[in-house]
Amino acid sequence: MGRRVGIQTVEIQSKPRIISTYNIVGPKEGHGPLKEYFDRIIKDDLNGTESFEKAETSLLYTAVSESIKKAKLKEGDINYLLAGDLLNQLFSSSFAARDLNIPFLGLYGACSTMAESLSVGSMIMEGGFANYVVAATSSHFSAAERQFRLPLEMGSQRATTAQWTVTGAGAMVLGKKGDFPYVTYVTTGKVKDYGISDANNMGVAMAPAAVDTIKQHFMDTGRKPSDYDIIATGDLGTIGRQFTEELLLEYKYDMKGHYIDCGEEIFDSKKQGTNAGGSGCGCSAVVATGYLYKNMLKGKFKRILLVSTGALLSSTSSLQGETIPGIAHAVSIEFGGE
């Protein structure tokens, strides 16, 4: 059975394996630097549906059902589906779950949902309550824009700090057996808000949460940055990543050479005009299920720390003058090394 280590971390001793992953992304992501790691790239943002929300639902459904197929399982074998997204009342997750014959728990952690669902999934596995769990999440650029920002055709300038919501969905199937990457530690983050209120500057707003969770993970486990081949934050973007590195130096953790940000990696900012980088639940989900997981299988990475980051604002909270609370959850995934 798992045990608590330190203040915010749980050691997962049964090593739940990530037995399969599947991701599906939009056309823009499919032209980005990580395109070879995506399982499917759709050609049309609407993915054959009539609205962007329904398109996101179809992406999530595809990611979940294909990941189950890839693991050679059936929907009925899965004990829990843990999923969430950015849309009000978890539109995509709830409606994707409607078509799946799996007990469903909806999670809201904004863009931190991949690490959140993987954390909760690992703990359910550790508790012995499930044989198989699916952790999944999705986001869609156009669906997020219409909920949080301005209409797509509205002619306005994007801020230098603005990020581009990733269109995509990723799913992971957790199982008990097999030679696959497995989860070893789960660090659940606290909400941090250092007073950023600009919704075009979310990477910086989330950086304090990432810093706090990463620092706590190291303190709880006794590890240090160099123990990981890669520490990947979810969607801090270029500027948020720099902030995180600088702030962790205050705690004397030097992240150089071990640290990437999924949002910074997924797009070529100069060519694709994404300013500070990618964001959204789908961002860390497709990078974790693609670039990170596939390189672990290849043996390139032996130990990674996935730190998905979320900005817990709502369209109402911004209008009422609230600042942006950030959250970050960390999951340590290992394979093949000691």
Place this chain on the structure above:
Amino acid sequence: MFCLNNVILLIIAISYRYKGGQLMKVDEKTIIKKFDMLNSSKIPKPKLVLHCFNAFWVGGLICVIGQFIGDVFSEMGVPSDEKGTYVSIVMVLIGAILTGIGIYDKLGDFAGAGSVVPITGFANSIVSPAMEFKKEGFVFGVAAKMFTIAGPVLVYGIGSSVIVGILYYFIRW
């Protein structure tokens, strides 16, 4: 003695950093301070001069087009007090069409206020939500959301014109 000094320094540094096997506690206040410092210095600034220049010439160009259309109407014999209304109608139509075919948002990204301030930008701000929310139906989507952006402009524009009108009534000059 240079070497020995370094070794001593290293030992001091290590013992300072580690306290009972754990890293020394850093107060969150120092982190917040550093964060505020980074926030005021590290955020990349927009290219103000370039943006102003682009806004200037695009906005100017839109006005020149408006002027040209006005002159054409004059040539056609439209009385000068009605000409402005005619020009506005045509410019709104142009803004709406450019929004509909997906050009105005790209223009806006390039020109900023240069394409927002002229009346074509006003058309864009009404047509773009109307297009966006068509999926929620013609009543609760298009009609209800059409003025989410332009609404405040109308409310305060019309509101202030009423106030000015009342003032004008009493203080005629």
